[in-house]
Amino acid sequence: MAHDEIGDITRLLHEWREGSPDAENELFEQVMPDLRRLAQYLMKGERKGHSLQATELVDQVYLRLVSAKNQDWRNRQHFFAIAASVLTQKSAHNSERRWRGFHRRFWSKRRASAICW
Numbered sequence: 001m002a003h004d005e006i007g008d009i010t011r012l013l014h015e016w017r018e019g020s021p022d023a024e025n026e027l028f029e030q031v032m033p034d035l036r037r038l039a040q041y042l043m044k045g046e047r048k049g050h051s052l053q054a055t056e057l058v059d060q061v062y063l064r065l066v067s068a069k070n071q072d073w074r075n076r077q078h079f080f081a082i083a084a085s086v087l088t089q090k091s092a093h094n095s096e097r098r099w100r101g102f103h104r105r106f107w108s109k110r111r112a113s114a115i116c117w
Contacts (some may be wrong), residue, residue, distance in 0.1 A: 013073035024069075028062065035061065035083055042091050061086045 009030060015023035039054040039061070064086050073079055 009076040009079070010073075013075070013079055017069060017071070017073060024066070031079070031083075032058070032062075034080065035087070038080075038084060039087055039091075042087055057087060057090055060090050064090075 009027065012023045012027040012030070016027050035058050036054060039057045043054045043057065061083060065083060068082070071082070
């Protein structure tokens, strides 16, 4: 990104915190492509056929970031550091949830087969 765009995102973060709905819309229009790329990068480590897609992950993170409007956003780097942290947490949470579901199904089947024998 060019230097003036970095300053623009920082300005939009501050205006958004002050309550400007226009700044919120413009901010997320500018940062969404980067959030999508980051989510796609994180999703590369997932197994094929996993249930969470990058777009869904970005949607979840968007909702989380919007609710953190009053965060003391220092600049673009600070915003993306928090966004990356949230993306990682959401991705890990989904993997953990998937593992717990598998674990429950596996042991339920084992228990059922043990009872039947």
